[in-house]
Amino acid sequence: MTSTLFNSFLLAxxxxxxxxxxxxxxxxxxxxxAGVVAAVQVRQMGRSVVVIxxxxxxxx
Numbered sequence: 001m002t003s004t005l006f007n008s009f010l011l012a013x014x015x016x017x018x019x020x021x022x023x024x025x026x027x028x029x030x031x032x033x034a035g036v037v038a039a040v041q042v043r044q045m046g047r048s049v050v051v052i053x054x055x056x057x058x059x060x
Contacts, residue, residue, distance in 0.1 A: 024050045031058040 026042045028035045031053030042049040051058070 022050075024048045026050075027052065031055075031060075033059050 025047035026039075026049045028039055028042075028049060028051045031051050035051055035053070036059055039049045039051050
């Protein structure tokens with residue numbers, strides 16, 4: 001009984017965590033000028049995109 005209850009809780013928690021995360025069609029790692037141009041192109045094609053740049057500066 002306890003194992004079943006725990007498994008149900010774990011499934012519910014995992015489902016909630018996955019549902020809370022945003023989803024993107026394309027992920028670009030690197031906010032160089034090429035990464036920014038690629039992100040613009042992806043948006044013009046109607047897809048969602050996120051650019052991840054570890055330094056916090058885009059276009060360098």
